[in-house]
Amino acid sequence: MKVVKENIAEILTDASGINIEAQKVEVSQGDRGDFSYPCMQLTKKLEKNPRKIAEEIKEKIDLGDTDFLDKIEVAGPGYLNFFVNRSEFGETVEKTLSTDGMGVDKRDGKVLVEFSSPNVAKPMHIGHFRNNVLGDALQRIFRFVGYDVTSENYIGDWGTQYGKLVYAYKQFGDEEELEKNPMEHLFHLYVKFHKEMEQDEELEEQGRKWANRIENEEEEAYGLWKKFREISINYHKNDYERMGVNFDRWTGESTMLEETDNALEEGVEKGVIQRDNDGSYFVEFEDLPTTVLRKADGTTLYLSRDIANLKKRKSVEGFDYNFYVVGSEQSLHFKQLFKICERMGLDTDGCEHISYGLLSLEEGSMSSRKGRIVRLSEVIDKAVEKAEEKISSEKAMKNAEEIGIGALKYANLSVTKQKDIMFNWDEILTFEGDSGPYLQYSNTRAKSILRKSSETPELIGEFTDDEFKLVKKVSQFPETVEQAVKQREPTKIANYLSKLCEEFNTFYHNSPVLKADLEDKKRRLKVLEMFEKVSSKGMELIGITPIDEM
Ligand code: ARG
Secondary structure, rough: OHHHHHHHHHHHHHHHHOOOHHHOOOOOOOOOOEEEEHHHHHHHHHOOOHHHHHHHHHHHHHHHOOEEEEEEEEEEOOEEEEEHHHHHHHHHHHHHOOOOOOOOOOOOOOOEEEEOEEEOOOEEEHHHHHHHHHHHHHHHHHHHHEEEEEEEEEEEEOHHHHHHHHHHHHHHHOOHHHHHHHHHHHHHHHHHHHHHHHHOHHHHHHHHHHHHHHHHOOOOHHHHHHHHHHHHHHHHHHHHHHHOOOOOEEHHHHHEEEEEEHHHHHHHHHOOOEOOOOOOOEOOOOOOOOEEEEEEOOEEEEHHHHHHHHHHHHHHHOEEEEEEEEEEEHHHHHHHHHHHHHHHHOOOOOOOOOOOOOOEEEEOOOOOHHHOOOOOHHHHHHHHHHHHHHHOOOOHHHHHHHHHHHHHHHHHOOOOOOOEEEEEEEOOOOOOOOOHHHHHHHHHHHHHHHOOOOOOOOOOOOOHHHHHHHHHHHHHHHHHHHHHHHHHHHHHHHHHHHHHHHHHOOOOOOHHOOOOOOHHHHHHHHHHHHHHHHHHHHHHOOOOOOOOOO
């Protein structure tokens, strides 16, 4: 708990005469007290050996002046180990957790979290699952720490591929089929078009023609494009609803067209963007590949639209942070984007590409052009099916969806975002440890005990070792959330929750609650209450739904 670290740091500062920061105070491992400070950090400044420094500091501290420390020991090559007064510590933790922010520093600032951003006419695939889970957790965490967050789904709804789609529909489409199975039909057309194109290059040209027609808002082309866009959005909404993911706004590349033209002209004027003889625009870099921003036929590109979009978010809408949650395969894109914007003199402070690695199944990979993709909805279906196999009680069956999805979310978030992940269905659906179901299970168990008792939880008597270990783990919640914020890494919270539940289960295994003596019972109920509070909030922050029955 930060308050406690701050107190210790203050005592250390007074005793050593050197300003010692709270974050240098560590949570002890094993039985070396509760917190420690490595005096090795002071050897240079004090020009003494660390063991000696530790001894001298200890001499200067008068434990009579503080309520919250019981004992200080010098250990090893120069550690100061602090033993807190358990009751005082428990009270502090309990008080801190009952505040709104639960001990987490409040931040302010306008934050844009863009995530998901799927393309039109294709169902979301397994890679989007990782994106959605990560982006959603980030929006939840940023909001909790006080930022004014806007989450945005910036869909890929513009470009020559939609000309191809309109053409494919006119060639091979079926109105009835489009009514009945809209997304299936669009995806089928998409795949068919690419297959046909391999034989007939003329198709490419047709696609371009229809893309122009969409761009010029000609009735038929534009109408179909709009319809396909609508179909896709409705289809995606279903997936988001299942995942419990919400956006504050939906935008798309097609909303940026005018601004894009303006931004490109601005870039040309400023000498950042160059014009080629054929009329196309491009940018050269010292250390990155050259990129085109306007084709010879006048059409703009994905990257061009992002330039205009960045400018809008930063200069017009005034976001302090502009986060893009997008897979690592687009890191070059974002490097180029930020570089171009910087050169144009746009404000790029707080613009960050939050990237993540690949997610795959043991079953194999995908290629959407050939129609082989693992759909997001299939992945969820499979997880839910597996959850149903594992659930033993009738009553818990209604929670299979939440358990399956929780398992998937946890499996994504328990691995740092940069790393690739390969799913193993049995591992992610275990109820035993380090899994989504394990978090839900522990939380459910704590709640059920709390429900069964009519006693008022209260911090009285002395904590046992197991109780206190759990209290200490609970106390690390605020700093864990802060790490997650600083590193844009929900994994910090996921891993913390897993350890927290382990501690809970040890406690629960060793300490009867309902059958204990009144004093022990009241105290243990309080410990359970603190655990429940932190575990529920933690799960909420990573988008895993607590459930009532497992
Ligand atoms: N629609 C793009 C895709 O599916 C992702 C968009 C990412 N966001 C952005 N501002 N470029 O690959």
